[in-house]
Amino acid sequence: MKQKEIVSVLLLMLSLLFIGCSLDEPDGKWPNMKWVSEVDVMSDNGVYLLYQEGGSFTFECKNYGHPWISNINIDGVYQEINYENPMSFKGEWLEVEMNGNLMTIIVDPLPDSLESRDFELDVTAGDIFHHFKFSQRQNIHPWM
Numbered sequence: 001m002k003q004k005e006i007v008s009v010l011l012l013m014l015s016l017l018f019i020g021c022s023l024d025e026p027d028g029k030w031p032n033m034k035w036v037s038e039v040d041v042m043s044d045n046g047v048y049l050l051y052q053e054g055g056s057f058t059f060e061c062k063n064y065g066h067p068w069i070s071n072i073n074i075d076g077v078y079q080e081i082n083y084e085n086p087m088s089f090k091g092e093w094l095e096v097e098m099n100g101n102l103m104t105i106i107v108d109p110l111p112d113s114l115e116s117r118d119f120e121l122d123v124t125a126g127d128i129f130h131h132f133k134f135s136q137r138q139n140i141h142p143w144m
Contacts (some may be wrong), residue, residue: 026036033130034062054109061138064125068098071122094119110136
């Protein structure tokens with residue numbers, strides 16, 4: 001009797017394995033993340049242009065619930081991410097906060113001594129990633 005129960009459980013588990021898999025859908029075929037910003041952020045060839053005065057910029061992911069920070073590269077240098085809490089980053093002049101499907105980026109004003117400063121940000125929701133490029137430049141203002 002015990003052997004019949006074990007065989008039945010194994011057959012059930014094996015059938016569930018094949019129900020969850022499909023040969024039609026390759027692994028990693030996830031829809032791209034769809035992001036919108038709460039304010040119009042200018043872009044130049046896919047690079048978001050941030051105001052010389054700095055400020056707070058919020059982006060909303062429309063199709064994934066809780067993305068987190070995967071990588072940050074500031075002016076060509078990768079930053080250390082706290083993977084125990086990948087929901088926030090604080091640098092010298094840049095902060096990134098993830099809260100649910102919202103990403104808030106806060107940048108300090110650009111010093112007059114710099115023409116620009118750039119950073120790249122990767123966020124993930126598991127097997128899907130999105131790559132952002134940002135550039136804070138002189139003479140980019142909210143009233144433009």
